[in-house]
Structure formats: structure tokens, C-alpha cells
Amino acid sequence: MKIKKIRNQITAILLAFMLIITLLPNDILKPIVAEASANDPVVIVLDPGHGGTDNGACNAALGTNEKNSNWEMTLACKAYLENYENVKVILTREKRDEYSSLSSRVQVAEKNKADLFVSLHSNSTSYEVSAVNGCEVYRSVVEPFASNTNQLAADICANLSSLGLTNRGVKTRKSTILPDDDYYTVIADCVMSGIPSLIVEHAFVNNKFDASFLNSPTKLKAMGEADAKAIAKYFNLKWKGSGNSGYPTIEVTPFMEEYGWIATSPSGMAAGFVTYRKNDHRDRRIEAFKIDLNNDGVSGDVVYQAYNGGTGWQSEVSSGNVAGSTTDGKIIEAVKINLTGDLASKYDIYYRVLSDQSGWLGWASNGKPAGKIGFASELRAIQVRLIAKGGNAPTSNVSACIEVTQAPEDAKIAYTTHVQSYGWETAEAYDGLTSGTSGQSKRLEGIIIRNNTGIAGDIEYQVHCQTYGWMDWKTSGEMAGTSGESKRLEAIRIKLTGELSEKYDVYYRVHAQNFGWLDWAKNGEAAGTSGYSKRLEAIEIVLVEKDGAAPGATTRPYVSKLVTYKTHVQTYGWQSYVSDGEVSGTSGQSKRLEGIRISNGSGVPGSVRYKVHCQTYGWMDWVSDDAMAGTTGESKRLEGICIELDGELGEKYDVYYRVHVQTYGWLDWAKNGEPAGTEGLSRRLEGIQIMFVPKDKEAPGPTDKPYINGNLKDNSEDDNGETTTEVITETTTENTTEEGDNQSSEDNNVENSDVATPMDAKE
Secondary structure, eight states, X not given: OOOOOOOOOOOOOOOTTSOOOOOOOOSSOOOOOOOOBTTBOEEEEEEESSBTTBOOSEETTTTXXXXXXXXXXXXXXXXXXXXBXXXXXXXXXXXXXXXOOHHHHHHHHHXXXXXXXXXXXXXXXXXXXXXXXXXXXXXXXXXXXHHHHHHHHHHHHHHHHTTTOOXXXXXXXXXXXXXXXXXXXXXXXXXXXXXXXEEEEEEETTOHXXXXXXXXXXXXXXXXXXXXXXXXXXXXXXXXXXXXXXXXXXXXXXXXXXXXXXOOEETTSEEEXXXXXXXXXXXXXXXXXXXXXXXXXXXXXXXXXXXXXXXXXXXXXXXXXXXEOSSSOXXXXXXXXXXXXXXXXXEEEEEEEEETTTEEOOOEETTOOEEEESSOOOEEEEEEXXXXXXXXXXXXXXXXXXXXXXXOTTOSEEEEEEETTTEEOSBOXXXXXXXXXXXXXXXXXXXXXXXXXXXXXXXXXXXXXTTTEEOOXXXXXXXXXXXXXXXXXXXXXXXXXXXXXXXXXXXXXXXXXXXXXXXXXXXXXXXXXXXXXXXXXXXXXXXXXXXXXXXXXXXXXXXXXXXXXXXXXXXXXXXXXXXXXXOEEOSSSOOOEEEEEEEEOSSSSOOEEEEEEETXXXXXXXXXXXXXXXXXXXXXXXXXXXXXXXXXXXXXXXXXXXXXXXXXXXOOOEETTOOEEEESSOOOEEEXXXXXXXXXXXXXXXXXXXXXXXXXXXXXXXXXXXXXXXXXXXXXXXXXXXXXXXXXXXXXOOSSOOOOOOXXXXX
């Protein structure tokens, strides 16, 4: 089948004495069941439990041997399934007396792109001869595998009980390490690979009644066939030569951000990703999809199309073709699906979508739109059903399609915002109208801007968002900012490209918390605030003919703290951000700086680049724009730092910085990439000040001695004013006798502190 495995495993190999890290299952809804077609058979992998020298559960008194009975039941199950059309059955091993590891059994399913993995077993208790008897089936605890295999598990139990075995029901067993995950390795590994799986415990080897089943070739065959009949029902398989026709099936395959093409889902199953863990935001969006139709004797086809905010409705495609794009990373906001020919006269097609903003929307049918149009809402999953004419349609009290009221055709630029409490505005503002609120203390959280001129070119925009800082640039129709995270926008830049930029200038102004309406920014300039933690509450945008008059004052569109920074301090961890020459760190407490983050808050395009000299490591690599330089959790002191600016920022400003160093106190100011601090003296940095100064303006203080290199001969004055000459070689060990600067880590803010734990190794 078209199920493609998804291996999103995280494997870390630690030191020899540490445990192997637990493989966490993916945070996704993987479509589970697949339906058969002539060119696309169902692949079923059967696993005869144990094997080789591993006999499994045995009872000498009753003459039972689990390895042997598992093998016979598996052969019977395989033989019975092969009486159906369009099915391929594969065993995890070729011989009874052959052993394979648990992981290698699942690898057989992965390699063959299995649609189902079933491991056949028998049970046992700790007693030599037990009164406990009957069959039970284990399924995954992880959704959606749990719900989608639950009926199959129940059907297997029912079929086995019809043979005379006690029905002990459908079971689960949670991991002792991670209670949200599975205990049994084959089930846990199958979840990791997107494969539905079961473990069937047919009978108890140490129960007299059950032993009569396990020792009888006829009953072993019957139990294997009981499994097969339930599996055939699960996949709606047709008996060979039955002549049944007229039952078309649909299956959907989504192309997901970061994963590519993933598991195929049949009619009625969700295709895509849905979080099964609470508060997990790692879901991925659908960027393309295709629908495959098995007509099964009914003429006609399925046709479908995708909507993207930047390009609108794409061209309609038919069965097997791709809607959306697998190359440009554009999101799909809505879909239309329809039938043609005899299919349309005999069936209705219903479909709904899972929106990242609103969850599952209602059901649309027969070519009507489903999704959110104009909100840059990402689709996470699609669900499709074929229902015979006159059949019961799926129902929902939620609208299938929610659409923004678009700006008039003669509008040049259109925009809508996501407002705290209210969500997305349902009507676009345009050509200087206000989007957002004023006087209600409601933050803007997201924005979508659209070029409505019809002129070639695009609108690009970038927002400064709480926590994230300046985010990636977006283009017409895409969302900038966040939705559902309660993060305020603080500033925005907007610019034009192509022919559009040749004919127009774009002006924009924002209403900022405490500041009110600021002046108009233009063509990529920043509008809003930075460093003040103030929300944007409203915005106005207008296109003005090239070099035309601005719509208002342009003096003060942006209020910012030029540079912001924070340090990781021994014992205390990360301090709060400070800015524009304020001290970060400590003085007089003998606490080392261990890490630093620096951000450009000026609104001028460009980056702050910086590198640090760190105990043990020496000069480390350059980082930029709020990335961490240094270490945390290693008790390593910073000893020196270099900072520089690039881009337009470097053309407009010089960066000055000075450090407070153990023993020496405050050194002089360094500038534009010069080193500040010490090298070769094993002296910690304890504090730092950083300032942006307009280009070629006066330094904030003395610049004679920002740096001391102890690896060189240094003529300096001691505390008595006498000149001393010494050469000090750098050590890699902190002075453990010095107060407040010992090697034991007093900092509990340790990153990556997860303890590695093993996956349960039980079958």
C-alpha cells in the first residue's frame, strides 16, 4: 500500500555507563487502515512469536510449546488470507526454528510498507497448571492507533471465543518508563513507523482446557483462520472469484511539512497529523495531497483542488494527481472535492479539514469548499467519505468553510489581523483603514497582508513577536506572527517587490501600547517598539504612488532600545534582558558569567555578531541575533568577548562594550569586534555593558585598555603603583579556593538534562 513510514526517532548514544535514551513516539495522527486495489495490495505482516532456541511459554506437564503453536497458527492465518483478492502476506521469518530480534521483526514491516503487523502468541501464568484461560489481544495505548485497531482486536477476540475459548477482551499495557507509550517493543516500534499493530494471545499454555487447543492441529488451524477472518473484515477484503463489484473506495495521501509524503488513509480515516499529546505544538501542515480512486466497476472519477491565500484556488486535478505543491512550502487553506460520471449519480463525497486555528470544521460535500479562507490557516488533516445516494450523511454543528469578507476589487492593499480575545477579523481592512482595536488593550497576535492591485510583484512583511523577536519574512497571503499562543506583536516591517515596488511606496503606522499612534514608516522600515514589551493594538497600511507624499508624519514610526542583552550568571542562571549600556551580570559577588545573548533592537536591518572566550574551550564560534554564546550547566567562566555589527546596522552604528573582570574590575571600552576581557589569566567576566553609538560619534568612555592578554608579557602597575612584569599561562581549571567561584555547579538551570532511559525490552 501507499503507507510510507515516518521515522522521527531521536536516538542518542551516551557514555558507556549511561542508559540508552528512550525512543519517544511521534506526536502525530497517522492514518491507520488502507484499502485494497488491484495495483495496490494490502500488505499484512504476520509475526510468529518467539522462534529458534526461544520456545516462549511452555508446559511440560501439558505438552505445550508456544513457539510451535505460534508457527502453526501463523501459517494457517497466512493461508486463509491468501484466499482474498489484492492482499500480500509476509512472515517475519521463513522457518519455525529461526529467531529474529524484536526490532528486526518490525523492520520487515517497515521494509515492506506494511498496512498491519500482527504478532501471534500464547499466554501463561506463574503457576505450573493454572485455572486462568482464554484469549486476549493487546493494542497500542497511543492514539489514533488505539481507536483504529480497537475493533479489529475485539473482532479477533470474538472469533476466537466462538471456537470455545474464553474472551478476556482487548488489553493495553503502558510503558513503565513513559506511561503515555507502549510497553511492548513490537507495538511501540510499529507506532514509531506508522504501522498499526496487535499482539494476539490465543490461549494459556498452562491451562488444561486451553492446552487442548494448542495441542490440536485442527484447532490451531481454526485459531489462525479466526485471526484471518477478522483481518479480512478490517480491510474489507473480497474473496477471490466472488464477482463482487460496484463498491468504489477512496484513499488520501498527504504531503506534510518536513516529512514529505506520509501514510495513505482510506475513506473515513483522517489523513495527516493530529496531536495526541496535550500542549504539544510540533504538528506539521499539509502542503499537498492526492486522492486515489478504485472505481471497482463504476465509471467516473474524483476531482479536487486546493486553495492558497497567495494564489487562490488552484486548477482542478483528478485521481492520482497532486493538489497543492511539494516544492514551494505554501500552505493549503481549503479544499474542494467532487465526483464525476456514474460515481456522481450513485455516490456523494463528504469531506472535512482539521484547521490549526479551529480544529475540525464541519462536513462539506460534492465540490463545496471546506476550510478557512483568508486566515492563513494551515490544514493538519483531511477526512473523506464516500456515501451511497440516500445514505446517512455525517453531521456537524460547525461550518465547513469560514471565509474572510474580502476588500473591494478596486482596493490596492488588503489586510486582516488576529486580535486577542476576538481571533481573526472576518473582514479585510484596506487602503489605510484600521485593523485591530483602540482603547481596548487588546494585543495584535498575527497579520495577513494581500496585494490586491493585480500588478506583478509581491508584498513582504516581518513582525517582531514576543519571545521570538524578529520572525521570518512572509509574502502575500501568509500569516506573520502566531495564533493560539497569546504572543503580542511589538513591531512590523513591510516592503514591496517587483513591478509593484516600482509603481508604489508602502506606508504603514501602528497603534502601540502606551505610545498610541506612532508616525508612518515606509518601505521596510520598522514600525512599533522594541525592548519595551509593548503590544501593537492596531495597524493602518496604504500604497502611495512612487515618490508621492506620505499620508502623515514620518518622524517617529519606531521607538526602540537599540541593543538588548542578558547573561547567564553562576548560581542565578539567566538574568532578565537589559539594554543600551545597562549592566548585565554582577559586581562584588564573585559570580562568573557563563553565557550571553545579544539582540539588535534598533529596527535597522542587520545583525549583532559575537563570540566569547570560554574556560577550557578558548575562543568559540561566532553567533548572532540572540543565539547563546558560551555554556550553561558546565560551570565554565567567560573570559573575553568580541562584538560586531553587519549590514545596514553596521553602517549606521558602532558597537561599544566593556566588561567587569575578576581582580581588575571594569576595563575600558572595546569597539566593533575588538576583544574585551582577558586571555591566559584564568579570570572570569562578572559583568558587561553594551551600547550602539551613531557612526563615528564619541565613545562612551576610555578605550585604552579593554583587553589584557596574559599569554604576552604585560607591563602593568600593581596596587602600590610599582611596575611589575609577569607572564601568566592560561589554565583550564577554575581557582577552586576563591570565594564564590568554585567548580561545583551551583546553577540549576541546566539545559538538556533529560536522563536517558531504555525502551521496555519485553515482547
